[in-house]
Amino acid sequence: MTGSSHSLQPLVSVHQHNIALLFSNYLISQNIESAVQIEDEQFVILCSPERxxxxxxxxxxxxxxxxxxxYQQAAWQSSETTNIVQNGPSFFSTIKQQFLxxxxxxxxxxxxxxxxxxxGSILGWQMTIFNEIHFFNKxxxxxFFENPFRLIGPVFFHFSLLHIAFNTMWWWQLGGSIEKVMGKAELIQLFLLSAIVSNLGQFIVSGPNFGGLSGVVYAVVGYVWWAGWLAPEKGLVLSKAIIGLLLFWLLLGFVDVLPVKMANTAHLLGLISGCFLAWLRFANPAKHIEK
Structure with a gap:
């Protein structure tokens, strides 16, 4: 950069290191002096007071x-680096901050x-927990009035580390985006709708012995997919490659070639639930532009 950070004025603070650097480099590409400094575990972007x-x-x-x-091009084309004040948060602290x-x-x-x-399940209480939260036997x-939690309970129970890691990763990524853009109430509504519909459908097909967040995960996939199509200005986007991969995985489950037994009905009904709710929200352009 072309100047001392002492002569610069704080512009805005952000939580993400990479976002701060990206924007600061873009300002530099626009001939606006800029730097980034760490303050109270946030990244403060500085700029020239005159600009x-x-x-x-x-x-x-x-x-x-x-x-x-x-913005990406500006970062690549910048021949200068953006200075950052040392003694900032640790790597673990930064990762935790970005996660939250x-x-x-x-x-x-x-x-x-x-x-x-x-x-709790891997510590020896697997059957006890499952018996408490699995779907109704009848x-x-x-x-229902005796234990209404069973209507959604199975989505919280996972049978393996890979199972829960896959589901919660996608839930955090896409559910987090939906909550940030559309709000808590929208995500709660999507969660409840997809959990109930996918659990009920899977119960009808195979009985009460199933579990996992996969139906809800396919719901957030469907929601983001259709939101990106119907209301791209919301910024909820999922690449065609990822959508294709998840749909292909869904198809593999139905043709029964996978080594594990899949709750295919829950996945399909979850996907339909998410697409349906996104269609209700965004099918009318005038409605969602006003928000």
Whole structure:
């Protein structure tokens, strides 16, 4: 950069190191002096006081779509490095901060509950926990009022480390994005709708012995997929390659060539639930543009 950070003015602070560097480099590419410093475990972007208002306008545009190609190009083309004050947070602290920053309280609560139940199951209480939260043995109004949690309970129970790692990774990534963009209420509604529909469908097909967040994961996939198609300005995007891979995995489950038994009905109904809710939200352009 071309100047001392002491002569620069704080513009904005962000939680993510890479976002701060990306934007600072872009300002430099626009001939605006910039630097990044760490303060209270946040990354403060500094800019030239004379160009503050212009930098603020550029940031407002940047934050709408930080993955735009022009910002990446500026980072690659910049021959200078953005200085960062040393003695910042540790690597672990930065990772934790980024993990928590991406997801809201709903996403993190469900993530944590899944892992707590899984830890309990591997510590010797697997059958005890499963018997407490599995789906109803028989559907009836009496059984529902006796233990309504069983309607969604199976989504929290996982049978292996790979099973829970795969499901909670996607839940954190996509559920976190939905919560940040659309709010807690929307994610809760999506979670409850997909959990109930996928559990009920799987019970009808195979009985009560199933579990896992996969139906809900396919719901958030479907929601983000259709939101990206119907309302791209929301910034909820999933690449075609990822969508294709997950749909192919769904198909493999139905043709029964996988070495593990899949809750295929739950996956399919979850996907349909997510697509349906996204369609309700975004099919009317005038409705979601106003929000």
């Amino acid at each position: 503050y208002e212009q930098a603020r306008e550029i940031f407002n545009e940047f934050i709408e779509n930080p993955h735009d190609v022009k 920053a991406h997801a809201g309280v709903v996403t993190l609560s469900i993530f944590a509950l899944c892992w707590l139940i899984y830890l 559907l009836s109004v009496a059984h």
